[in-house]
Amino acid sequence: MALITCNNTAFAYEGNIAVSGLSFSVNAGDYLCIVGENGSGKSKLIKGLLRLKAPQSGTVLMGEGLKANQIGYLPQQTAAQKDFPxxxxxxxxxxxxxxxxxxxxxxxxxxxxxxxxxxxxxxxxxxxxxxxxxxxxxxxxxxxxxxxxxxxKLLLLDEPVAGLDPIVTQELYRLIEQINKDSGLTVIMVSHDIASAVNYASHILHLQGEQVFFGTTDEYAKSKIAARFLGG
Amino acid sequence: MNAIFEVLFEMFSYTFLVRAVIVGLLVSLCAALLGVSLVLKRYSMIGDGLSHVGFGSLAVATAMNAAPLAVSIPIVVLAAFLLLRISENSKIKGDAAIALISTASLAVGVVVISMTTGMNTDVCNYLFGSILAMNNNDVTLSVILAIVVLAMFMLFYNKIFAVTFDENFAKATGVKTGVYNMLIAFLTAITIVLGMRMMGALLITSLIIFPSLTSMRVCKKFKSVTLTSAVISVVCFFIGVVISYVYATPTGASVVIINIIAFGLFWLVGTIKDKKGSFLGMGNKLKKRCVGYGDFGTLLCAFNKLCRTTER
Structure with missing residues (x-):
């Protein structure tokens, strides 16, 4: 049984479908990168995985005794935190x-x-x-x-490198890779940075209002959609 | 020194002053603790809005000849939940809605007062506070409620920190953030009603805002910010009451003035502390030459030492 399984799942925002056709599974030890442009439904999916939002249709199943409040979540920083004592x-x-x-x-x-x-x-x-x-x-x-x-068991990272300079970004990516490999922690990361995603992740989920790709990174690198985004 | 004790003895021979000081100290303590969270969550204006609602409800209570606290507390608590819902709902702009509600209740209050007792000293007392406002029943109720507020705050301290620092993370780890936001709003509403008649509807917010902002000038940990603001608040209130007694100034305004002075002092200390690095460097260079510069040199050395000790 996989850690997380989505079966033809859709999430809505104020009644409009934001992202649909999600069918993927994440196994223990995977490093999944969720990529896509702004408004492609990444943040809706994150909310769904955290059980802060119920799916409009389909299901999100959690296996291996994982509970939603046992996900290690790294949210995007808010303005109030910047001057927080x-x-x-x-x-x-x-x-x-x-x-x-x-x-x-x-x-x-x-x-x-x-x-x-x-x-x-x-x-x-x-x-x-x-x-x-x-x-x-x-x-x-x-x-x-x-x-x-x-x-x-599971780390969920929402654009962890946003606003960081290139050197620090690489350091952070390496750190996350190390956590994934050494401790066997499953990592799900949302990112804009497709090139780095391909470098570090084991699986890729590409969203564009719907699921356009899910598979291993090797398959992704050979696919047409990756060619378009990686510019190669 | 003896003169100060004499003044204090004289002051506390009046039972109404003892009552006022007991309630005032408890309210300042509650307000300071809640204030840290409110200021950091950018909810400062909710406190201000609530005090205006409190003014309206006080006026209505007086017109109905009802117990002021019994009428005000439910109304203000209700308003607190409403304001919280509004500021969480992005469709209506929170600050505008707060301004709307606070001016509306101010208007209702003034009309009700002018229809019943007329625009007299009562209005002035409601707006700017009066030390004579507390009777024995009020004191009992205030002490009980203040203890409830303190107990709740201590019990939920860790949750309040998490909800204040990062609501998204707290929500994701299964904390019912809505419940804790309501709890904060609820405790704030009670604190405001308790302190309003002494401090005045226009000035009560200062008890919430000032101490936490003052302690944030210097302190860098949430726990020390919370504790320091509690101490600052209590000390400022006490000094303010004594000064208002000695110079016959309005109590609420005197307390606020002392808070302003405390803020200024802490801001100065904070600025010096931040610049300490450069002061330290300068101090080190000057250290060897201190001997040749007489008193000024000794002073610099002493300052340098002080900086080092505060750093530790």
Whole structure:
């Protein structure tokens, strides 16, 4: 049984179908990149996978005991966060919230997991710094650590490299690849950057208001639609 | 020093002042805690809108000869939920809707007052607050509600942080963000009604906005921002009340003035702290020459040391 299976699924926005004909499955350990232009339905699909939005038709099935609140989500940053007074440690710790449920306070176990993930992403030196004083790349690392605290199975990244310079972008891609390979964590990433997607991902899902391609990266590279977008 | 104690003793020999100070301190504490979240979520104006609704409901309560808190609290809580729904709904612009509701309730309040008691000192008291407003029942109710607000805040502190910092992430990890937004709005509404008659409908928002903005000048962690703003708020309120007693100035306005001064001080400290890096560099260069420059040199060295200690 796959981790996530969509079966002829469609999502709507205010009554209009935003994206339809979604039929794909994600297995444990996969690295799926969702590509497509603005308005192609990527963010609707993300909301659907997080169970924040019910599908208009079809189904989204979760297998292997995955629950929607066990997805490590890295959302796009909001304007309010840019001047938010919080320490890196506080931000990462909030990733354990889903494990808390109704109980109000964090436990020693939570703090241990936070310490592990802070170490894993190499941000120990930053942990007492203020979040708003970090560079864009450092902030993304912090949010990635927070996402890792929330999951043991699946990371869902919404355009993680938006607004970063090329060097930091490559670093972040490598970091995500490392997390995927070393820990066997499944990664689903939304991206505009098709060239990098082809470099790093194992599977590609291409959207254009509907599903136009789903398959392995090798198949994608040979397909007509990729040729059009990769300019080759 | 003795003079200060004498003034305090004299002040607290009046029971109405003791009542006012107890309620005021509790309200300042609640307002400061909630204020951090409201300011960071860009909801500051909701507080202002609510205080105007509170003014309208107070006027209606007086006209009906009903208990002011019993009428105001449900109305303002209702308005808080309404304002929250409006600001989450992108179709209607939130700020315009808040302005609409707050001026509307101000108008209703003024008309009701002029029809019943006439435009007299009552209006002035509602708008700018009066220290005489609290009776014994009010104090009991205020203390209970303030304790509820504090307990809720502590219990849900971690959730409130998550909802304030990143609503999308919180939602994705299964936190019912709508519920917590309502909780914040609910607690804010209660706090505003409790503090409104003392601080005045036009000034009560300052208790919410000022302390958190003041502490954000210097503090860089959410927890320290929250704790510092609570301390600032309580201290400013107390100093403000004492000053209003000594100089016979309006209580609400005096508290706000003290808050402005605190904001100025913290802004200065924050600016110096941010520039500390350059000060430190300059200090190091000057350190060797300090001896030759007499008092000025010693002063620079002391400042340099101070910067280093605050850095730690």
């Amino acid at each position: 919080a320490s890196v440690y506080e931000v990462v710790l909030s990733g354990r919230l889903s494990a808390r449920g109704i109980r109000p306070f964090y436990t020693k176990h939570d703090k241990q997991i936070v310490a592990e993930n802070i170490k894993r992403l190499g941000i120990e030196k930053l942990q007492h710094r203020c979040y708003r004083e970090l560079s864009g790349g450092q902030q993304q690392r912090v949010l990635l650590a927070r996402a890792l605290c929330a999951t043991q």
